[in-house]
Amino acid sequence: MSLDPRALLTDLFNAAVASAQPALCIPPHLPEAPKGRLVVIGAGKASAAMAKAVEDHWPGELSGLVVTRYGYAVPCERIEIVEAAHPVPDAAGMEAARRIKDLVGGLSADDTVLCLISGGGSALLALPLDGITLDDKQAVNRALLKSGATISEMNCVRRHLSAIKGGRLAAACAPARVVTLLISDVPGDNPMDIASGPTVADPTTCADALAIVQRYGIALPAPVREALESGRGESVKPGDPRLAGCEVRMIATPQMALEAAAEVARKAGIPVHILGDSLEGEARDVGSVMAGIALQVARRGQPFTAPCVLLSGGETTVTVRGTGRGGRNVEFLLALGIGLNGQPGVHAIAGDTDGVDGLEEIAGAYLAPDSLARAWAKDIKPKDSLANNDGHGFFEALGDSLVTGPTLTNVNDFRAILILPS
Numbered sequence: 001m002s003l004d005p006r007a008l009l010t011d012l013f014n015a016a017v018a019s020a021q022p023a024l025c026i027p028p029h030l031p032e033a034p035k036g037r038l039v040v041i042g043a044g045k046a047s048a049a050m051a052k053a054v055e056d057h058w059p060g061e062l063s064g065l066v067v068t069r070y071g072y073a074v075p076c077e078r079i080e081i082v083e084a085a086h087p088v089p090d091a092a093g094m095e096a097a098r099r100i101k102d103l104v105g106g107l108s109a110d111d112t113v114l115c116l117i118s119g120g121g122s123a124l125l126a127l128p129l130d131g132i133t134l135d136d137k138q139a140v141n142r143a144l145l146k147s148g149a150t151i152s153e154m155n156c157v158r159r160h161l162s163a164i165k166g167g168r169l170a171a172a173c174a175p176a177r178v179v180t181l182l183i184s185d186v187p188g189d190n191p192m193d194i195a196s197g198p199t200v201a202d203p204t205t206c207a208d209a210l211a212i213v214q215r216y217g218i219a220l221p222a223p224v225r226e227a228l229e230s231g232r233g234e235s236v237k238p239g240d241p242r243l244a245g246c247e248v249r250m251i252a253t254p255q256m257a258l259e260a261a262a263e264v265a266r267k268a269g270i271p272v273h274i275l276g277d278s279l280e281g282e283a284r285d286v287g288s289v290m291a292g293i294a295l296q297v298a299r300r301g302q303p304f305t306a307p308c309v310l311l312s313g314g315e316t317t318v319t320v321r322g323t324g325r326g327g328r329n330v331e332f333l334l335a336l337g338i339g340l341n342g343q344p345g346v347h348a349i350a351g352d353t354d355g356v357d358g359l360e361e362i363a364g365a366y367l368a369p370d371s372l373a374r375a376w377a378k379d380i381k382p383k384d385s386l387a388n389n390d391g392h393g394f395f396e397a398l399g400d401s402l403v404t405g406p407t408l409t410n411v412n413d414f415r416a417i418l419i420l421p422s
Contacts, residue, residue, distance in 0.1 A: 005418050006366050008268055009349035012261040012309070012416045013363075013402070017353050019260035020183060020252035020409040022046055026053035029249045031179045033060050034112035039176075040064030040079050041100045041169075042116030043125035043195055045354045046183050048074040048081045049408035050116040055079060065103055066116055067096035067124045069356075072406045087359070088141050089126030094134055097127035097164050104169070107176035109245075115169070115178060119185025119354060119410035121195025122155055127164040129227055136221040137161060147216040148319035150280055151186050155196040159235050160209040160228060162196065166235025167243060169198035174242040183252040185354070185412040187278030187314045191248050201243055202235035209233070254278070254313035257353065257411045261311060270418070271308045279314035279415075283328040284335035284386060286316050290417060291339025294346050297419050306345065310417040318358075324390025327358035329413055331391045333367045336417075338382050344369050345422035351402045354410035358392070364402040364414075365395035374398050 018024075040054055040062055047066040052074045054062070064079045069086040084093030104113055128137050140161065144154045159166035170178050178199055186193040191200045206228045213220060213228070220228075227233040236243065255277040262272040275293075279286055290310070297304050304310075316328045329350040340346050351357060351364025372382050378397060385394040395401050 003268065005347040005420070009347060009366065009416050009418055011264055013349055013351055013414055015264045016257035016261045016411070016414045017407050017409060019257050020353065020411045022050040022053040022409065025183065025251040026050055026181065027057045029181055029251050030054065030057060031112055031114065034110060034177065036108055036110030038062040038112050038114060039104060039107065040066070040114045040116065041103060042066035043121035044118030044183070044410065045069050045072050045086070045120040046118035046409045047116045048072055048076070050118065050181065051076050051079040051081065054114065054116070065096065065100055067093060069120055069124065072408060074408065084124050086120045086123045087145060088138050089123045089134065091134060093124045093126045097125045101127065101164055101169060101172050104173040104176070107173060109175040111176040113173045113176050113178045115180040115199050117180055117195045117198065118183040119194065119412065122158050122165070125164055125195060125198060127162060129161055129163050129233055132161055132223045132227060136224050139221055140218070140224055143218045146320040147218060148282065148317050149212060149216050150317060151315050152193050153212045155193050156204050157209045157212055158196045159202055159204065160206050160233035161224060165196035165198045166202040167197060167200055167240065168236055170200070170246050171236050171240065171242040175245065178246040180246070180248045182248060182250050183409060183411060184250060184254065185410045187280050189250060189253050199246055200248060201238040201240060203238055206231050206233050252409065252411055254412045257414065258311050258313050261414070261416065265309045273304055273308060273310055275310055275312045277313040279312050279316065281316055283316035283318050283331040287332040287335025288339045291336050294340060294417050294419055295343060298343055298346055298422060306419045306421045308419055310419070312415045313412055315412050318389060320389055322388030322390060324385065324388040325360055325392035326389050327360055327362070327391045329357045329364035330395055331386070331389065332415065333365050334382060334386050334391045334394055337367050337371050338386065342369055342372055345420035346417065348417045349402065350413065350415040353407060353412060353414055355404040355407040360392050362392055362401050363404045366400045366402060371398060371400065
């Protein structure tokens with residue numbers, strides 16, 4: 001079979017990203033024009049691009065404010081775009097969250113709030129409860145990011161420390177109608193986990209958040225512990241009448257992105273198997289398991305025969321123990337490569353569809369059958385790199401980093417393993 005494995009895998013990643021572009025996803029889901037005002041608000045890495053798509057396709061008057069990650073702004077004429085920090089919140093995000101909440105106060109039942117939410121909104125829409133400081137929120141966020149907690153667990157804690165998440169933003173909009181357009185970056189596409197659910201009811205409790213904190217041994221600042229133990233941080237629950245006029249529309253998901261990539265592979269003549277859109281767990285463990293599956297395909301023709309592509313999405317976690325440059329997608333790839341041990345004919349790509357893997361402005365990387373051999377030739381020991389959580393350092397040294405710049409969308413992690421007859 002004559003093909004360029006790296007080019008094909010890169011095409012698959014690009015197709016996944018392209019399928020979730022707001023310019024494509026927003027127009028079919030815009031609400032009908034209200035009798036009163038249309039106010040546009042939002043948060044997330046894709047929110048500015050979402051706002052631009054609304055402006056381009058909305059025929060009437062509108063106004064609003066959205067907050068996105070530094071470097072992810074898109075010029076808009078009627079909707080103000082504010083940039084803030086991610087994944088650890090900063091003062092710019094806190095001020096933007098306060099302004100957004102103020103903006104929706106005093107609306108009438110004739111008005112509609114169009115809320116544009118995508119991944120990254122949890123950090124970008126940071127408005128702490130009274131008595132909790134930004135420093136407190138930053139400390140908890142940093143601890144959660146290093147703990148190995150799942151995104152669902154992290155967002156449960158965040159919802160109960162916020163004055164805007166966990167349905168509180170929707171409650172502030174009442175009695176206006178609220179239509180939320182979601183680009184999902186979480187396993188299972190649960191709306192309350194996307195940006196910690198600012199416009200949806202939250203059935204979890206302060207007690208649930210405390211249990212997560214205890215499970216991972218996270219030290220809490222005193223005001224944070226008080227808010228959870230006293231129940232003062234309780235979120236808006238299902239059945240709350242203030243949320244009666246709220247509607248949620250899921251406009252892009254990891255599954256949709258995987259299906260778009262699968263179509264590209266099929267057009268190239270390669271059979272595709274989607275293993276799941278919501279894989280979770282330690283990145284290195286998922287990599288090791290995927291290596292076992294790929295080896296069974298390559299060596300035994302089970303459960304699939306080569307050539308084929310194995311696709312998966314979701315969000316793995318990394319428990320940080322080393323001092324390397326991290327990244328859950330590159331950690332997955334490094335563990336995958338160690339498990340494959342140079343198996344001929346097996347290539348892979350993994351990346352975050354928002355263009356940022358961990359704290360690096362690098363989306364992910366490409367793995368080839370000779371990646372380990374090339375690393376050893378440079379005196380780089382793959383197992384040492386993995387132990388040090390230094391996936392980015394490993395693949396950058398090989399020239400195999402995947403760098404996209406801001407993609408202006410976010411449908412979570414994308415992983416593709418290409419297995420060719422050896």
